[in-house]
Amino acid sequence: MSGYASQIRQYMEVVGSDGRHVGTVDRLEEDRIKLTKQDDPDGSGRHHHFLPVSSIAAVDGPKVRLNLPADRARALATITGDSPLAAGMGGMSSGC
Template identity: 55%
Template sequence: MQNITEHMEVIGADGVHIGTVDRVEGNRIKLTKKDSGEGSHKGHHHFIDKGLVADVEGNKVRLSAKAAVAVTMEEEK
């Protein structure tokens, strides 16, 4: 797997912005809090399993799932 580093943009297979990488923790990508959404999700870090990563293109991490699907797979800590 290519290096995934902080501040990279995470996009779904459909090209939709999902978040920005805070850091990688084990097999998960931790997204910055500013991409946490609204309501009960606001202010929480979200995680995406590295198994969903299809490719790293420049400064973008492209997932194998569309944004709407990937977001449902996020985990809160």
């Protein structure tokens, strides 16, 4: 797990390497950042999405900065998860 994991707190903003908003931390689950439902990349607001802790470049005050641009991070969070196609990357949890 990343050395940054211990610095992550609920409600911190997650931004891409380009400084654009990706989501808001709900909590950490193992080696994944769980984003709040209101940051659901599919726009439904019904799902939590996850990003791997390994995608963290830095924790700067109230922000978690990723090592990839926001659009790419949102795409990874949208398509990753419990499916066999995205093993090890985190993902969607249904019905939460």
